[in-house]
Amino acid sequence: MRLELRGITKRFGALVANDHIDLVVEPGEIHCLLGENGAGKSTLMNVLYGLYDADEGEILLDGEVQDFEGPGDAMNAGIGMVHQHFMLVPVFSVAENVMLGHETTHGPGILDLSAARETVRSTADRFGFHVDPDAVVEDLPVGVQQRVEIIKALSRDAQVLVFDEPTAVLTPQETDELMAIMRQLKDEGKAIVFITHKLREVREVADRITVVRHGKVVGEADPTAPDNELASLMVGRAVQLTVDKQAARHTDNELAVSHLQVATPNGQVVVDDVSFTVRGGEILVIAGVQGNGQTELTEALIGLHPDARGSILLDGSELRGRSVRKVLDAGVGFVPEDRSTDGLVGEFSIAENLILDRTDGAPFVRAGSLQLGLRDEFAREKVDEFDVRTTGIDLPVGRLSGGNQQKVVLAREMSRELRLLVAAQPTRGVDVGSIEFIHQRIVETRDAGIPVIVVSTELDEAVALADRIMVMYRGRVVGIVPADTPRDVLGLMMAGVAPETEGDAA
Amino acid sequence: MTAPAVDGTPAATPDAPRTVSTVSWKTPIALGVVLALYALLLLLAPREGDARFSLSTPTDFFQLPVYVIPGMATAWLCAAIGAVLVVPSVLATRRARRTPLWVTGVFAAVLLFGFLAWAAAGSARDLSVVGLLGGAVALSVPLVYGSLSGVIGERSGTINIAIESQLLAGAFTAAVAGSLTNSPWVGLVAAMLASALVSLVLAVFTITYRVNQIIVGVVLNVLVIGLTSFFYSLVLVPNTETLNSTTRFERIPIPFLERIPVIGPVLFDQTIVVYLMPVIVFGVWYGLFRTRWGLRLRAVGEHPRAADTVGIEVLRTRYRALLIAGLVGGMGGAFYTVVSINQFGREMTAGAGFIALAAMIFGKWNPVRAALAGLLFGFATNLQNVLSVVGSPVPSQFMLMLPYVVTLFAVAGLVGRSRPPAALATPYTKE
Numbered sequence: 001m002r003l004e005l006r007g008i009t010k011r012f013g014a015l016v017a018n019d020h021i022d023l024v025v026e027p028g029e030i031h032c033l034l035g036e037n038g039a040g041k042s043t044l045m046n047v048l049y050g051l052y053d054a055d056e057g058e059i060l061l062d063g064e065v066q067d068f069e070g071p072g073d074a075m076n077a078g079i080g081m082v083h084q085h086f087m088l089v090p091v092f093s094v095a096e097n098v099m100l101g102h103e104t105t106h107g108p109g110i111l112d113l114s115a116a117r118e119t120v121r122s123t124a125d126r127f128g129f130h131v132d133p134d135a136v137v138e139d140l141p142v143g144v145q146q147r148v149e150i151i152k153a154l155s156r157d158a159q160v161l162v163f164d165e166p167t168a169v170l171t172p173q174e175t176d177e178l179m180a181i182m183r184q185l186k187d188e189g190k191a192i193v194f195i196t197h198k199l200r201e202v203r204e205v206a207d208r209i210t211v212v213r214h215g216k217v218v219g220e221a222d223p224t225a226p227d228n229e230l231a232s233l234m235v236g237r238a239v240q241l242t243v244d245k246q247a248a249r250h251t252d253n254e255l256a257v258s259h260l261q262v263a264t265p266n267g268q269v270v271v272d273d274v275s276f277t278v279r280g281g282e283i284l285v286i287a288g289v290q291g292n293g294q295t296e297l298t299e300a301l302i303g304l305h306p307d308a309r310g311s312i313l314l315d316g317s318e319l320r321g322r323s324v325r326k327v328l329d330a331g332v333g334f335v336p337e338d339r340s341t342d343g344l345v346g347e348f349s350i351a352e353n354l355i356l357d358r359t360d361g362a363p364f365v366r367a368g369s370l371q372l373g374l375r376d377e378f379a380r381e382k383v384d385e386f387d388v389r390t391t392g393i394d395l396p397v398g399r400l401s402g403g404n405q406q407k408v409v410l411a412r413e414m415s416r417e418l419r420l421l422v423a424a425q426p427t428r429g430v431d432v433g434s435i436e437f438i439h440q441r442i443v444e445t446r447d448a449g450i451p452v453i454v455v456s457t458e459l460d461e462a463v464a465l466a467d468r469i470m471v472m473y474r475g476r477v478v479g480i481v482p483a484d485t486p487r488d489v490l491g492l493m494m495a496g497v498a499p500e501t502e503g504d505a506a
Numbered sequence: 507m508t509a510p511a512v513d514g515t516p517a518a519t520p521d522a523p524r525t526v527s528t529v530s531w532k533t534p535i536a537l538g539v540v541l542a543l544y545a546l547l548l549l550l551a552p553r554e555g556d557a558r559f560s561l562s563t564p565t566d567f568f569q570l571p572v573y574v575i576p577g578m579a580t581a582w583l584c585a586a587i588g589a590v591l592v593v594p595s596v597l598a599t600r601r602a603r604r605t606p607l608w609v610t611g612v613f614a615a616v617l618l619f620g621f622l623a624w625a626a627a628g629s630a631r632d633l634s635v636v637g638l639l640g641g642a643v644a645l646s647v648p649l650v651y652g653s654l655s656g657v658i659g660e661r662s663g664t665i666n667i668a669i670e671s672q673l674l675a676g677a678f679t680a681a682v683a684g685s686l687t688n689s690p691w692v693g694l695v696a697a698m699l700a701s702a703l704v705s706l707v708l709a710v711f712t713i714t715y716r717v718n719q720i721i722v723g724v725v726l727n728v729l730v731i732g733l734t735s736f737f738y739s740l741v742l743v744p745n746t747e748t749l750n751s752t753t754r755f756e757r758i759p760i761p762f763l764e765r766i767p768v769i770g771p772v773l774f775d776q777t778i779v780v781y782l783m784p785v786i787v788f789g790v791w792y793g794l795f796r797t798r799w800g801l802r803l804r805a806v807g808e809h810p811r812a813a814d815t816v817g818i819e820v821l822r823t824r825y826r827a828l829l830i831a832g833l834v835g836g837m838g839g840a841f842y843t844v845v846s847i848n849q850f851g852r853e854m855t856a857g858a859g860f861i862a863l864a865a866m867i868f869g870k871w872n873p874v875r876a877a878l879a880g881l882l883f884g885f886a887t888n889l890q891n892v893l894s895v896v897g898s899p900v901p902s903q904f905m906l907m908l909p910y911v912v913t914l915f916a917v918a919g920l921v922g923r924s925r926p927p928a929a930l931a932t933p934y935t936k937e
Contacts, residue, residue, distance in 0.1 A: 051815070051936065070936075072817020087812035089805050090928070100805050101816030109798040152816075261526075269524040475524075 001062055001078055001159035002026055003048075003191050008057035010043055017043040019215040020057070025160065025191045030182060032202045033195045034221075035212035036234055037402065037429045041195045042084065044212075045162050049081050050074040061160070072101070080158025082149045084165040090138035094131055095120050098152050123151045127181050142291065143174040150181065161185060162193045167201055171289045172459065172491030179205050197234070199227050200460075235432045243439045243464040251449035253280030253315055255420050260310035260320075262296045270296045271308070272475035278420075278451040283442065285466035285483075286455045288494050293475035294455045295337055298424045301453070302334045303327040314420055328357055331419030335409050335426050337455065339402075343409040346398030350390060351379035353397045354412050378415075386411040387437060403434025410441060421445050424455040439465060459490060533605040534595040537613055541588045544617055548585065548624060551899060553577050555628030561635050566767040577627020584620025588613055622893075629896040638892045639885075640772045643780060644846065646884025648673055648855065650783055651838030652862025653869065653876040654790050655831040659705070660871060661794060662827035663807035663929040667723025668708050669835055670859025671730035672701040676839015678734040681742070681850035684752035690844040693752055694779070697844075698836035704730065705832025709825050716933035727859070735852050742850060750849045755779060779837060779845050783877070786834065790873040803827050807927035810934040820934045838862070857910075864913045871926060886912040 003025040010018040017040045025031040035041045046052045048059060050068030059066045061077055068074045081087075088097045099116035106112050117133035124131045124147070131147055140148070146166060153161055163182070167175045182205055186192055196202060202209055202223065209221040211233045219233050231239045255278045262271035271293045278284045286294050300308040303324040312319040319327050328334070336342035344353050355364045355375050364371050364378070379393040386407045390400060397408055406426065413421070423442060427435045442465065446452045456462045462469055466483040471493040478493045489499050557577040561570040591613045595605040626633040652669045659666035676697035684693025704726060711717045742750040755777040763774040794800035802823055805813040810820045838858075843850050861883050869876030886909040894902055 049815070070817065070819075071815045075817055081815070083815070087809070087815045089809045089812055091808055091925075092801075092805070096801060097812075100801060100813065101818050103798045103801060105798050111796055111798060111801060263526045267525045269526055272524055 001191055002060075003079075003160045003193070004060040004063075005044070005048065006058050006060065008044060008047055008059075009055050010040075010047055010052055011055050016215050018047065018054075021212070021215070021217055023193075023210055023217070025193055027159070027191045028186055028189045029207040030186050030192045030194055030205050032206035032209045032223075033193060033212060034197065034199075034202055034209055034230065034234055036197055036431050038431060039212045039234075040215035041212055042164055043215075045081065045164055045193070045195060048074065048162065049079060075101075075156055075158070078157065078159040079162070080153025080156060080160070081162040082146065082153060082164065082166055084168065086142075086145050086149050088137045088145060088148060088152075091136065093134050093136055094140075094148050094151075095133040097137055097148060098133075098155050102156060119155050120151055123154050127184060129177075142169040142289075143171070143177075146170070146178070158190070160191045160193070162195070164195045165197075166194075167196065167198065168457075169290050171494045172487070173495050175201065198460075199230050202230070231432075239432055239436070243443060245443045246447070248282040248446070248467045249449075250282060251280030253419060253449060253451055254278070254313075255315075255451045255453070256311075256313040257301070258311050258313075260297070260300060260308060260312065262293075262300050262305045262308045270475050271300060274310075274472075274475075274477050276470055276477065276480060278453055280449045280451050281446055282467040283446050283452045283454055283465055284480075285462040285469050286453060286472060287459065287462040287466075287469050287490065288457065288472040288478075290457045292472045294457075294472055295424065296475075297472070298334070298337070298422050298453070298455055301327075301420075301422055302332060325360075328416070331417055333413035333416065333418045333421045333423075335406075335413055335421075335423040337424035337428070339405050339409050340398070344397045344405060347396055349394045350383065350388065350397050350400075350408055351375050351393040353408055354379045354382055354415075357412065357416075382411040382415060386441075401431065403430040403438075406430050406438060407434060410438060414441065414445065418445065418450050421450055421452045422455075423453070425457065426454060427456075427458075427461060459487060459494075462490075463487070531599055533610065534592060534599050537588075537592050537595055537605075537610070540617065541585065541592060544588070544621065545585050547621075548578070548581050553624055553627040553899065557623045557626035558629070558632045559622075559626070559635055560632035562767050563636055563771050565765055566770065567765045568767065570767055572632055575623060577623050580623035581620040581627075584616045584623070587616045588620070591616070625893050625898045625900070626896045631896050633892065633896050636768060636771050637895075638888060639768070640775075641888035641891060642881065642885035643772060643776065644884075645887045646881045647780060647783060647841040647845065648838035648858045649862045649865055649880035649883050650787065650877045651841070652835055652859055653865040653880050654786065654873055655701075655705075655835030655838070656863055656866035657869070657871055657873050657876050658790060658794075658803075658831035658834065659828050660866065660930055661807045661927055662803045662824045663810060663927060663932065663934070664708070664712055664824060664828055665719040665723060665931050666705075666708070666828075666831065667720055667863065668704060668726040668730075668859075669862050670855060670857065671727045672704050672832060672835035673839040673842070673855045673859050673862075674734055674853070675704050675730050676701040676836040677842035677854060678737070678839075678850050679836075680840040681750050681752055681843035684844045685749050685849075688753050690753055690755045690840075693844040694837065694840045697840035698833045701836030701839055702829050702832030705828045705835070709828040712933065713821050713824050713828075716935070719931050719933075731853055734850075738850060738852050746849070752844050752848045754848050755845050777845050779841055782837070786837070787873055787877040790834070794873065804927070806934075807929055810929050810932075814934075814936070824934075861909065861913050867926075868913075883909055883913055 005021060005023040008018050008021045009016070021044055033041050043052065047054045050071045050073055059068065066077055089100070092100070095113055095116040098120050104112040104115040120131060120133040129147060131144060131151065137145060137148060166178060170178060182192055182194065194205065206223045209223060210217055211219050211221060213234060213236055221230055221233060228239070258275040260271055260274045261269060263269050274297060276284065286297065288294055296305065299305055301312060303319065303322055308320060310320065314330060314332070317330070319330060340346060345356065355378065358364050364375055376393060383390060383393055388404050388407045388411070390404060397405060400408070426438050426442065430438065442452060442454060454465055463483055468480055469483055469485065469490065470480045471478040471490065473494065473496040478496060479499050481499060493499060555577055556574045557580065559573045561573070591609055594609050598605050622633060652673055655672060656666045656669055679700035680693035680697035683696030684690055708722055708726060711722045712719045757775055757777055758781070760774040764770045794804065802813065802818050805818065806820050806823045814820050842854050862880065865879035865883055866876045868879040890905040890908045893900065893905055898905065
């Protein structure tokens with residue numbers, strides 16, 4: 001089925017998310033939609049899928065204009081979507097998820113579960129992977145959950161398949177397997193739209209590439225185009241894909257974590273006997289696929305898991321068991337993984353967010369009253385220093401772009417006197433310009449002789465920033481290796497395979 | 507997931523994530539505290555004389571004697587058995603296991619028996635076991651129907667604080683419609699419709715206008731109390747003969763079965779509204795977990811966006827769920843005026859809707875468990891009635907608190923891990 005989008009325009013208030021976008025996807029081709037976070041790719045696909053109403057433009061399938069009232073219409077017309085955030089009901093079984101919305105029934109609406117199981121099995125067999133139809137979705141690894149999404153789309157006989165940032169949650173090996181599935185689908189004559197911002201993947205599977213920036217199509221490219229050409233097309237200027245940094249100069253500062261264990265309330269061990277050391281003046285990147293204990297590890301460092309066991313020694317003094325307040329006072333800066341829920345109060349102004357962790361005394365609070373003048377002066381200074389692009393310090397922080405929000409978090413955390421910096425996913429959902437800035441600030445912190453921990457799920461970022469890389473898998477440390485370790489070794493480590501020679505664990 | 511077939515030593519990580527024990531000491535401590543309170547009661551307020559338990563009604567196949575047992579001795583014996591039962595609970599917890607359910611169950615039953623023996627000791631009247639259990643079944647009717655109403659609504663994602671107003675509106679309407687037509691059936695249907703109307707208002711405000719569900723529920727409760735009280739004094743009181751005097755449902759004894767001692771009169775000599783209860787409990791369970799309707803309803807309550815992306819109309823599904831919930835809740839409301847007694851009284855539901863809500867939570871949003879919880883709370887309510895008949899030494903004000911105390915403890919301490927529907931209280935917007 002041939003998909004054509006003509007002049008799609010979608011506005012959210014003053015923001016034009018899609019500005020007259022044209023796109024043609026032929027059957028039997030993989031068409032890449034390449035663009036930065038916030039470029040409008042997902043908006044476009046949600047328009048296509050009937051989740052948003054376009055303000056202008058039309059959608060054509062095999063030359064016929066479509067009018068989708070909702071996703072149901074889009075699906076019936078043959079469009080399937082593998083969503084970035086899986087559209088699966090976590091407490092349902094695989095078969096229930098696949099059948100939902102077009103259930104096979106016998107009698108008056110009584111579910112025919114065995115038919116649904118059969119659909120799951122036969123579709124999975126076609127692609128040579130195995131999924132247990134009776135497994136509950138929330139118990140499955142994300143890679144398998146994604147396959148359930150694919151089965152769901154295929155079981156409705158989708159002819160146009162949209163993959164929205166499908167590799168964000170996968171190991172490199174799972175990514176390879178996904179690519180193979182996409183090629184197989186292409187050979188079956190499906191039209192495939194592949195949304196991503198990762199150049200490596202584009203080069204691997206794309207037949208054609210359309211680059212989107214600020215809601216507009218800015219060009220088409222060939223998969224053979226060199227990386228920096230694609231990158232500069234995507235960003236709109238020349239970009240530097242590597243991080244400039246000198247060799248590490250170690251200082252005497254040191255964070256030593258030993259035998260750290262964190263368990264969830266129902267007893268599952270999510271950080272399992274983790275030990276490592278970070279010296280002043282070096283960046284340790286914790287790599288691994290999302291959900292392998294990195295989140296809980298950083299939370300434990302900051303004191304958010306009071307039940308954690310083991311020890312966390314910062315310059316010789318024990319942090320474990322201290323309250324978050326005391327840990328912060330000990331000089332730990334913390335950039336949480338999800339800035340909008342854990343890092344900032346969206347309704348509060350930039351100025352208020354910047355002093356959020358300093359409301360218990362001088363200089364910003366005196367005799368129980370906020371010192372507004374001092375606060376605003378401080379805020380203006382930080383907004384300047386961290387290049388936060390805003391109309392004013394009174395703007396609610398939630399109105400800023402992802403990159404500028406992250407700069408506010410960074411400004412707050414770095415404005416105290418630090419003895420350790422923990423940054424979890426510091427560049428997720430951040431535009432390329434801000435990424436460069438954030439990386440530079442992190443490297444400056446390291447060069448000031450402070451131990452730095454960065455959690456990243458993006459292998460490129462890990463390799464670019466790290467002095468050493470620690471890979472986590474299922475809560476355990478697979479290994480700690482130098483930053484110049486080959487990518488395929490790192491990839492295997494992310495799947496839980498230990499490297500043959502252990503890197504120095506000093 | 508298939509492991510990549512490559513060279514390299516697999517990490518020492520086992521495939522399943524490691525777990526550590528997190529069994530809490532809550533259960534043994536709770537048992538210990540209850541036992542201590544019970545023993546304290548026996549120590550501080552010893553009673554003289556024997557307790558008399560009667561088990562039979564005159565129509566039974568054969569008559570069981572009235573059992574006369576020494577009150578205090580029995581009560582202390584029960585305390586001793588209870589103390590013995592704490593031991594397996596402690597042992598289980600030390601071995602990082604859960605306390606077996608039978609231990610908690612037997613513990614509760616034994617202590618309850620001991621308490622009854624203590625309370626009835628020295629009373630001139632027999633404590634009728636049939637009355638205790640039969641009344642429990644009857645009193646649980648509004649709780650069971652109310653909790654089912656809650657389960658259906660909340661499984662679809664709408665918090666239903668308004669069960670109380672559904673019951674009350676149902677009771678009022680059943681009284682009026684039943685009195686006008688002299689037919690309990692008309693009263694029942696009218697109650698269901700009135701309750702569905704309350705649900706509809708809840709739906710319009712929470713689903714269409716996305717008002718906070720708890721606020722709408724609370725407002726509805728207050729509104730319905732106000733409206734029914736107003737019309738009661740203004741219209742029903744002056745016209746009691748025509749508007750507030752219903753014909754009740756007849757008891758339908760089931761031949762043969764009703765003459766079995768104890769369970770006959772308790773289970774097989776009831777009204778149609780009671781007989782329908784297990785049918786509807788099963789129906790709701792089957793509907794929720796075995797049909798397309800239920801699958802979509804639960805999907806909408808767990809992850810409405812996912813439901814939307816497969817073409818399910820989220821708002822329509824929620825509306826439908828609330829309306830059905832309203833119909834079911836209305837059956838509980840009808841109980842007050844066409845089953846239990848034959849007229850409406852101001853605020854006669856007296857918080858039953860909130861206990862039904864608690865039963866729903868105690869039942870972990872499962873219709874069968876919620877119904878069982880409703881029975882338990884009904885029993886607690888009736889216990890208070892029965893004890894006041896035999897002249898219990900406990901002040902009646904304390905006895906009136908009993909069902910609420912039981913509810914509070916049940917919901918706070920004994921539920922264990924329960925997870926409400928993920929999208930509960932979240933209105934759905936398409937953007």
